[in-house]
Amino acid sequence: MSTTADTSGLPAAFAEIAQDFIAASKRERLDLLLEFSDELPELPHRFTDDRDSLEQVDECQSPVFLTVEVGTGDAAPVHLFFDAPAEAPTTRGFAGILHAGLDGLSADEVLAVPDDAPMRLGLAEAVSPLRLRGMVGMLSRIKRQVRLRSAAAATR
Amino acid sequence: MPVPFDPDAQLVSYAHPERLVTTQWLGDHLDAPGLVVVESDEDVLLYDTGHIPGSVKIDWHLDLNDSVTRDYVDGERFAALMSAAGISRDTTIVVYGDKFNWWAAYALWVFSLFGHPDVRLLDGGRAAWVGEGRPMTREVPSPTPVGYPVVERDDTVLRAFKDDVLAHLGKPLIDVRSPGEYSGELLHMPDYPQEGAMRGGHIPGAASVPWAQAAAEDGRFRSRDELEHIYLESAGLSPDDDVVAYCRIGERSSHTWFVLTYLLGFEKVRNYDGSWTEWGNAVRVPVVQGTEPGSI
Numbered sequence: 001m002s003t004t005a006d007t008s009g010l011p012a013a014f015a016e017i018a019q020d021f022i023a024a025s026k027r028e029r030l031d032l033l034l035e036f037s038d039e040l041p042e043l044p045h046r047f048t049d050d051r052d053s054l055e056q057v058d059e060c061q062s063p064v065f066l067t068v069e070v071g072t073g074d075a076a077p078v079h080l081f082f083d084a085p086a087e088a089p090t091t092r093g094f095a096g097i098l099h100a101g102l103d104g105l106s107a108d109e110v111l112a113v114p115d116d117a118p119m120r121l122g123l124a125e126a127v128s129p130l131r132l133r134g135m136v137g138m139l140s141r142i143k144r145q146v147r148l149r150s151a152a153a154a155t156r
Numbered sequence: 157m158p159v160p161f162d163p164d165a166q167l168v169s170y171a172h173p174e175r176l177v178t179t180q181w182l183g184d185h186l187d188a189p190g191l192v193v194v195e196s197d198e199d200v201l202l203y204d205t206g207h208i209p210g211s212v213k214i215d216w217h218l219d220l221n222d223s224v225t226r227d228y229v230d231g232e233r234f235a236a237l238m239s240a241a242g243i244s245r246d247t248t249i250v251v252y253g254d255k256f257n258w259w260a261a262y263a264l265w266v267f268s269l270f271g272h273p274d275v276r277l278l279d280g281g282r283a284a285w286v287g288e289g290r291p292m293t294r295e296v297p298s299p300t301p302v303g304y305p306v307v308e309r310d311d312t313v314l315r316a317f318k319d320d321v322l323a324h325l326g327k328p329l330i331d332v333r334s335p336g337e338y339s340g341e342l343l344h345m346p347d348y349p350q351e352g353a354m355r356g357g358h359i360p361g362a363a364s365v366p367w368a369q370a371a372a373e374d375g376r377f378r379s380r381d382e383l384e385h386i387y388l389e390s391a392g393l394s395p396d397d398d399v400v401a402y403c404r405i406g407e408r409s410s411h412t413w414f415v416l417t418y419l420l421g422f423e424k425v426r427n428y429d430g431s432w433t434e435w436g437n438a439v440r441v442p443v444v445q446g447t448e449p450g451s452i
Contacts, residue, residue: 030201030204037201086205091199131200131217
């Protein structure tokens with residue numbers, strides 16, 4: 001098992017998470033994932049009243065929804081919102097990692113995140129590669145939404 | 157010494173009531189010597205969020221499947237897995253899990269390939285236990301490893317391979333996937349796009365009985381009368397039929413295998429675990445599309 005994470009191209013917060021996972025044993029990686037699952041922020045009320053505005057992540061085996069807000073100005077901070085049931089802790093854990101690793105970055109920084117970032121956490125051996133595809137799907141949907149919302153902001 | 161069977165009145169009408177336990181029985185027997193409770197879920201972390209006190213986790217992906225060849229673990233790996241879980245050959249195992257025991261039934265089927273003598277399912281699974289407010293814990297037990305013998309897996313009785321199914325065409329087959337997968341409209345199960353196939357449809361002659369029909373609204377198995385109506389009268393099966401069940405990767409059909417074998421007393425039911433992810437990708441095997449079973 002590798003003990004050094006490949007952090008090239010990863011934003012600082014995500015790189016730190018990757019290092020924590022890679023340094024952990026397989027068993028500890030599941031514990032860490034559970035922490036991210038437990039700590040995933042609740043969906044704000046403005047979305048719970050309007051769930052149709054959320055996008056379902058079809059790549060996940062459990063019902064998980066997400067949406068993205070892109071702020072204004074040069075920094076254009078990106079905020080991520082997830083909705084995943086307590087019965088789907090693995091999916092919640094993936095969402096928690098993406099939230100902790102990406103929330104607050106600029107749109108450009110989010111778009112620059114390598115598509116294989118979810119593969120750099122050493123989770124394939126802890127949860128199986130098939131399950132990890134759900135996280136890859138979440139990242140690609142986040143980036144697609146950021147792209148759409150940035151374009152919409154630019155034409156306003 | 158074997159743990160006594162659950163004599164609950166709601167189980168006695170089934171063909172093999174000794175293969176099921178109620179939540180009440182399990183609650184009363186959690187400390188029984190010779191009993192090990194196993195949780196097996198779709199979600200690899202669900203056990204870690206809270207589980208029945210004293211239970212151990214066995215994951216279908218990481219523990220029961222070989223990580224290289226598409227097959228189950230061999231006798232040595234199975235023995236190591238059981239031993240580490242504190243299970244010996246004469247242990248009574250009770251399996252439970254999420255999603256109407258879907259993955260629990262799959263684990264039970266794999267345990268049966270190794271001929272584990274006494275393995276039972278918790279009727280209603282995790283949802284029934286949680287729904288009744290019964291105790292859950294995050295405390296993970298540390299079982300004392302016990303000796304489990306290396307038993308060669310027997311794939312001849314409960315398991316069917318693609319060639320077996322080709323030879324079986326014309327005899328009873330049961331497709332337990334969703335109607336859209338059966339007809340060929342969907343190339344994957346709703347919400348499971350990553351386990352797709354090149355072709356959609358079903359194996360010629362297969363009756364369509366989605367697996368979850370066997371579960372009542374509360375997640376417990378339907379009564380024997382209701383199950384007979386579904387599988388005998390509607391689907392036209394008979395308990396002395398030679399039946400092959402399949403789905404997408406063999407998990408949902410494990411659930412149906414359990415129902416036919418232990419609740420309805422069918423003598424010969426095999427699970428085709430290659431299922432649609434093999435058949436729908438295989439070259440020049442016959443496929444039928446639409447809602448009718450069709451023929452070869």
